[in-house]
Amino acid sequence: MAEETLVVLKRREMSEPWSFQTFVDSGGYQAIRKAVTEMTPEEVIKLVQDSGLRGRGGAGMGTGLKWSLIPKDSPKARYVVCNGDEGEPGAFHDRELMETDPHALIEGMLCAAYAIGARHCFIYCRGEFILARDRLAKAIQEAYDNNYLGENIMGTTFSCDMVLHRGAGAYICGEETALLESLEGYRGMPRPRPPFPVTEGLYASPTVVNNVQSLQAAGQVILNGAEWYRRWGTEKSPGTLVCSVSGAVNNPRNVEVPLGTSVADVLELCGGVDDRGLKAFAPGGWSTPMLPPDKLDATMDYEGMVAAGSVLGASSIIAVPNDMCIVRAVWRGSKFYSHESCGKCTPCREGTYWVERILEDIEHGRADERDLERLEAVNNGMSGFKSLCALAEFAAGPVGSSIVHFREEYEEHIRLKACPHQMQAVAS
Amino acid sequence: MTDTRVLSEDFYTRAKQIVARYPVARSALIMLLHDAQDEVGYVDDDVIREVGSVLGLTPADVEGVATFYTMFKRRHPGKFLISLCTNMSCTINGADETAAALRDAVGPEHETTSDGVCSWESVECLATCHWAVAAQVNYLDIPYLTPDRATKLVSDLKAGRDLDEILSELRAAKSLQEAKSG
Ligand SMILES: Cc1cc2nc3c(=O)[nH]c(=O)nc-3n(C[C@H](O)[C@H](O)[C@H](O)COP(=O)(O)O)c2cc1C
Ligand code: SF4
Ligand code: FES
Numbered sequence: 021m022a023e024e025t026l027v028v029l030k031r032r033e034m035s036e037p038w039s040f041q042t043f044v045d046s047g048g049y050q051a052i053r054k055a056v057t058e059m060t061p062e063e064v065i066k067l068v069q070d071s072g073l074r075g076r077g078g079a080g081m082g083t084g085l086k087w088s089l090i091p092k093d094s095p096k097a098r099y100v101v102c103n104g105d106e107g108e109p110g111a112f113h114d115r116e117l118m119e120t121d122p123h124a125l126i127e128g129m130l131c132a133a134y135a136i137g138a139r140h141c142f143i144y145c146r147g148e149f150i151l152a153r154d155r156l157a158k159a160i161q162e163a164y165d166n167n168y169l170g171e172n173i174m175g176t177t178f179s180c181d182m183v184l185h186r187g188a189g190a191y192i193c194g195e196e197t198a199l200l201e202s203l204e205g206y207r208g209m210p211r212p213r214p215p216f217p218v219t220e221g222l223y224a225s226p227t228v229v230n231n232v233q234s235l236q237a238a239g240q241v242i243l244n245g246a247e248w249y250r251r252w253g254t255e256k257s258p259g260t261l262v263c264s265v266s267g268a269v270n271n272p273r274n275v276e277v278p279l280g281t282s283v284a285d286v287l288e289l290c291g292g293v294d295d296r297g298l299k300a301f302a303p304g305g306w307s308t309p310m311l312p313p314d315k316l317d318a319t320m321d322y323e324g325m326v327a328a329g330s331v332l333g334a335s336s337i338i339a340v341p342n343d344m345c346i347v348r349a350v351w352r353g354s355k356f357y358s359h360e361s362c363g364k365c366t367p368c369r370e371g372t373y374w375v376e377r378i379l380e381d382i383e384h385g386r387a388d389e390r391d392l393e394r395l396e397a398v399n400n401g402m403s404g405f406k407s408l409c410a411l412a413e414f415a416a417g418p419v420g421s422s423i424v425h426f427r428e429e430y431e432e433h434i435r436l437k438a439c440p441h442q443m444q445a446v447a448s
Numbered sequence: 449m450t451d452t453r454v455l456s457e458d459f460y461t462r463a464k465q466i467v468a469r470y471p472v473a474r475s476a477l478i479m480l481l482h483d484a485q486d487e488v489g490y491v492d493d494d495v496i497r498e499v500g501s502v503l504g505l506t507p508a509d510v511e512g513v514a515t516f517y518t519m520f521k522r523r524h525p526g527k528f529l530i531s532l533c534t535n536m537s538c539t540i541n542g543a544d545e546t547a548a549a550l551r552d553a554v555g556p557e558h559e560t561t562s563d564g565v566c567s568w569e570s571v572e573c574l575a576t577c578h579w580a581v582a583a584q585v586n587y588l589d590i591p592y593l594t595p596d597r598a599t600k601l602v603s604d605l606k607a608g609r610d611l612d613e614i615l616s617e618l619r620a621a622k623s624l625q626e627a628k629s630g
Contacts (some may be wrong), residue, residue, distance in 0.1 A: 109573040120467040146518045147482070148531075148574060150587050181467045188478050188517035191572060205477035205503075214456070223472055231592045266537035266577035273578050306536050326581060338536050338577075352539055356572055 022277060022285035022436060025252055027260045028236045036423050038155045040162040043123040046298035049168055051243035052130045056178045057241075064135040068238050070246035072258035077103055077196075077231030078304075078333050078410075080257075080322045083238055087228055090136040095224040098138040100129050101203065103231050104145040104152070104290065105187050105194040109337040113262040113274045114232040118145065118152040121236065122159035126182065130168070131242050132228055133180045142222070144199050147187040150198030152184040156184050169403055171382045191360040195409045196229040198362065209362045209408040233262060253279035257321035261335050265290040268298065268341035277378035279321040286320060286337060296341030304333020306353050310340070318326050330421070334399035345441035346426040347433055350418050351379035357415035371402030376421055382430060385438035396423060433435030449509065454494045459487055463502045473503055482512055491520045518571075526560035528605050530568040533585045538578035541624060542594065543570075546581050549595035553602035565606050580624065585611070590618050592627035 031037035031046060043049070055064050069084030090098055101295040102125060106114040118125060129141045145153050160182050162435060163169040185203055187193050197211035200222050221227020230238075241249045250258045257279040263286050264273040270291030277286060283303060287293060300310045303318065311318065318328030325332040329350045340349060378395045380425045381387040392414035403416035423430060432440055464481055467476045475522040475573050480502060484495045489501075491514050493507070500510040514520045521529075532550060534543040550568045551557070560567040579591035585601070588611075593601070597618060621627040 075613060096582040106575050110537055110577055111573070112577050146575070147517070148571075148584065148587055151589070171565070185475075186479060186482055188482065189519035190517050202478065203475055204472065205474035205513065207513055243577060264577065269542045272580070301544040302536075336577075338540075340536075341540060344540055349536065349539070352534070353536060356535060360572070 022281050022289060024275055024289060025260050025278055026276050027240055028117060028121070028233055029262060029274070031033065033169065034192045037120045038159065040123060040159070041128055042204045043121070047243065048123055049127055051239040052127050052134065053174060055131050055242050056174065056176050061135045061137060064067060064131060064242060067121070067246055068135070071241040071249040072246075072253075072256070073234065073237055073241055073249065074257065074322065075231055076233035076237070076261070076335070078108075078195075079329050080332065083230060084236050086218060086230070087135050089131060089216075090226045090228065091219060094219075094226050095225075096331045097140065098136050099201070099225060099227040100132045100136065100138045100141040100199055101196075101222060101227055102129055102141070102143045102235055103196060103199060104110070104143055104149075105195065105199060105230055106146055106149075106232075106334075107191040107194050108307060108334040108336060109353070110264060110266055110302065110305045110338040111334040112264045112266070113334075113336070115146075115149055116274050117232050117236055117262070118149065118186045119155055119342075121164050122152075122156045123163065124236045125232055126159055126163050126168070128230075128237070128239040129182065130173070130180055130231060131239055133233060134178055136226070136228055137177075138228070139179060140185050142185050142203060144185050144187060144193070144203055146191050149173070153184065154187060159182055191356075191378070192362045192409075192411060195411065198409070199229065200227065207362075208366050212408060235388055240363065254282070254319075254321050254323070256323055263320055264334075264336040265339070266337075267301075267339035268294045268296050268344075269339050270294050276409065277320065280319045280324065282317050282319050283337060284316040287316070293339055296343050298339055299344060300346070300422075302338045302340070302418070303328075303335075304332050305336040306338060306356070307417055308333040309417040310425065311421070312425045316441055343441070345383070345439055346422050346429045347379065347383045348439065348441065350422045351376070351383050353418050356381050357411065361411060361415070365407035365412065367402050368407045368415070370414050371412060374398045375402070375415065379419075381441055382433050385436065387434055389434060392423075392434060395419065399423075413430070454488055454497060455484055455498050459484060460502070467502065468601060474505070477503060477505070477510070477513055478517070480511075481517075481520055485520060489562075490522060492526045499537070503545070505569070523627075524560070524564075525558075526564055526567040528566050528585050530554070530566065530598075531571040531587070532568060533572070533574045533576075533582040534570040534596075535573040537573070538550075538580040538582055541580040543581045545595045546583075546593050546598050549598045550602070553599050559608070563606065566602055579592075585615070588615055590615065592621050592624045593618075594624075594627050597627060598628065602623060 064442045073083045185404045193208040198208040202208040217227045354376040358376045363369045399419045583590040583593040
């Protein structure tokens with residue numbers, strides 16, 4: 021039986037883990053002290069690179085590698101931006117991490133700022149997260165009061181300011197270039213890349229955008245060392261990972277496990293699938309291709325999920341129960357993407373619109389065989405990274421994977437000219 | 449001049465402080481819109497014009513930004529806005545039934561009850577999927593909003609019960625099962 025391994029969630033069970041006192045009493049602000057007083061910025065970057073820590077926001081880029089890409093010779097200011105806009109359906113770990121351990125986020129950002137030579141840091145906190153906002157605001161104030169933010173931190177020559185910024189309801193702002201647009205006061209539309217944020221990010225200046233969990237983990241790595249972090253996980257995906265688990269499970273919650281833990285073990289840590297039984301699961305949030313129950317031994321790491329036919333994404337398992345109509349589920353998901361598409365790219369704007377329409381027709385018994393073909397054609401037109409950002413890919417994943425694994429459910433809707441689940445509900 | 453303004457003097461004082469935090473003033477725009485909406489309840493043409501005046505932006509520019517973000521409401525959503533998550537984990541656990549209960553108790557989505565107290569909207573994943581069916585009232589989190597609890601929530605709000613009290617009652621439930629059995 022798998023066990024939880026609490027690294028970024030280590031303060032979870034402590035009393036008032038968000039308070040300054042609890043934080044410093046349990047090793048808080050020792051990582052930044054060590055970095056600033058014992059290490060050069062290059063050594064900090066090297067250490068994070070050696071740990072193998074990879075970004076937890078979805079793309080899985082090495083955190084140390086990203087920091088190393090900040091140009092050394094740029095005369096411009098550099099910035100650290102935390103992506104706290106968590107909006108992936110099924111994901112709720114960044115929210116818990118910000119609410120329970122806000123100081124650990126501040127410390128991780130300070131480490132990043134020291135490593136890349138940034139004077140200003142921004143936390144982009146999703147607008148709907150009121151408790152996270154309040155806890156972060158208080159923590160930032162406490163950090164200023166105790167000289168962990170501001171001028172000459174801990175009496176050294178290192179100075180750093182931090183601003184708490186709020187989103188206002190737009191999933192697309194979780195995409196890093198849309199987030200930067202939003203942070204600059206514009207509509208949250210992704211930017212073409214290159215240039216990448218590391219060279220031209222916030223205010224066209226070198227910028228590191230990192231996920232909440234990546235930053236908190238980086239702090240732990242700096243304090244405890246690369247070898248320590250590599251005790252967990254796999255060669256290519258070292259360390260621990262917080263997985264959000266919800267849907268048809270008995271005890272839905274966040275669990276932290278070593279990367280490489282199987283989906284079955286993660287589900288078991290959440291009391292197992294409930295008595296409805298498992299029809300399918302999305303391993304990385306709804307935006308990742310769904311898998312059938314015979315893939316429960318797939319492992320929660322970057323390589324393992326690709327091998328199983330999906331991606332790790334936001335490491336958020338949604339268990340879809342047997343009594344859920346797949347067409348209905350995918351249709352509901354499709355509304356999300358057509359609503360959240362920013363509309364900049366034709367394949368995404370048109371694709372998400374038509375996918376939703378066709379799925380609605382199939383679910384309501386208004387479709388024939390040709391519509392299923394059209395659905396596949398439109399969906400294929402959306403995927404393949406033809407657009408500015410990955411949202412089009414996210415939208416295509418659930419549709420394509422559900423047709424692969426549950427084609428007969430689509431065909432049954434077409435044959436019956438109705439949703440079999442709805443018919444059953446009416447009959448009983 | 450001052451008496452025709454919809455935003456208070458305090459707003460303008462706070463606005464100065466907020467703008468000062470950013471290296472580029474325009475970055476403060478969303479924070480100013482939040483602050484203004486917290487004060488008057490919505491972001492209408494007057495609010496847009498006044499927020500724009502703080503940053504030297506045209507109303508059209510500010511409106512373009514405000515309408516991109518779903519949290520900014522162009523008209524008053526009522527004293528209490530109930531946001532119900534109908535995304536996947538909540539749908540799996542009964543969000544459709546809760547939506548029906550809210551439709552009965554409040555009326556159609558986005559419409560405010562005649563007493564101006566309540567409106568409701570269906571929203572995307574609130575990142576509290578472990579609390580499915582998840583919801584918020586004025587962005588304060590509510591766990592396990594079953595149809596019965598939703599109906600009671602609306603009648604409590606309409607009866608003028610204290611919001612903190614209502615919330616702590618709702619938050620006492622520790623699982624969906626417990627919430628269902630009342
Ligand atoms: C549509 C879309 C939504 C995203 N949402 C988030 C999010 O909510 N949080 C996050 O950290 N990354 C999100 N990302 C990934 C970010 O673009 C970016 O890769 C990440 O913040 C980088 O941090 P990391 O290197 O620490 O993982 C999203 C990407 C896309 C395309
Ligand atoms: S892929 Fe979609 S969401 Fe992303 S930039 Fe293009 S239109 Fe906008
Ligand atoms: S799906 Fe409802 S809160 Fe995440």
